[in-house]
Amino acid sequence: MLRNxxxxxxxxxxTALKEEDVDTVTKWYEDTTFLRVFDFxxxxxxxxxxxxxxxxxxxxxxxxxxxxxxxxxDGPMIGxxxxxxxxxxxxxxxxxxxxxxxxxxxxxxxxxALSLVMDFAFRELNxxxxxxxxxxxxERAIRLYEKLGFKREGIYREAVFRDGKRYDIYLYGILDxxxxxxxx
Numbered sequence: 001m002l003r004n005x006x007x008x009x010x011x012x013x014x015t016a017l018k019e020e021d022v023d024t025v026t027k028w029y030e031d032t033t034f035l036r037v038f039d040f041x042x043x044x045x046x047x048x049x050x051x052x053x054x055x056x057x058x059x060x061x062x063x064x065x066x067x068x069x070x071x072x073x074d075g076p077m078i079g080x081x082x083x084x085x086x087x088x089x090x091x092x093x094x095x096x097x098x099x100x101x102x103x104x105x106x107x108x109x110x111x112x113a114l115s116l117v118m119d120f121a122f123r124e125l126n127x128x129x130x131x132x133x134x135x136x137x138x139e140r141a142i143r144l145y146e147k148l149g150f151k152r153e154g155i156y157r158e159a160v161f162r163d164g165k166r167y168d169i170y171l172y173g174i175l176d177x178x179x180x181x182x183x184x
Contacts, residue, residue, distance in 0.1 A: 028100035091128035136168040149182040
């Protein structure tokens with residue numbers, strides 16, 4: 001059965017980026033709480049021009065699909081989700097998500113967005129495998145990934161140094177057939 005609204009649910013809509021989204025992402029890069037779970041690099045604000053350059057690079061790369069998460073199609077961007085570094089001949093892509101508006105965390109938007117984009121990756125792009133990495137202290141993300149069917153496949157031991165402590169990076173993956181079983 002063909003589904004009409006592939007990137008839409010009753011909670012959110014997955015859209016392309018808009019020009020004003022650059023300002024939104026720039027605000028997120030001023031929030032160290034967001035940055036410390038979003039990235040492994042030092043949590044430091046970035047110049048708006050650098051963020052715009054990064055976003056343009058992401059959306060112009062034919063091996064990436066970069067989407068904004070919105071409550072409504074014309075509403076403000078609350079997060080993003082990306083299928084990245086797709087290896088077309090192998091049917092493999094990375095997936096990343098960030099809810100930059102921290103007031104929107106805990107409302108199920110991340111789960112809904114990731115689920116929609118995973119469905120898009122497996123049914124529309126015909127990918128075989130999605131993979132991601134996360135820091136071991138990002139327990140909320142880990143619970144989400146495992147709830148959606150991702151399996152922990154490996155560990156980069158003590159790869160991140162924060163606040164005088166070492167943390168692991170976890171590697172997760174899910175295959176198209178595993179996604180199908182989870183979504184019957």
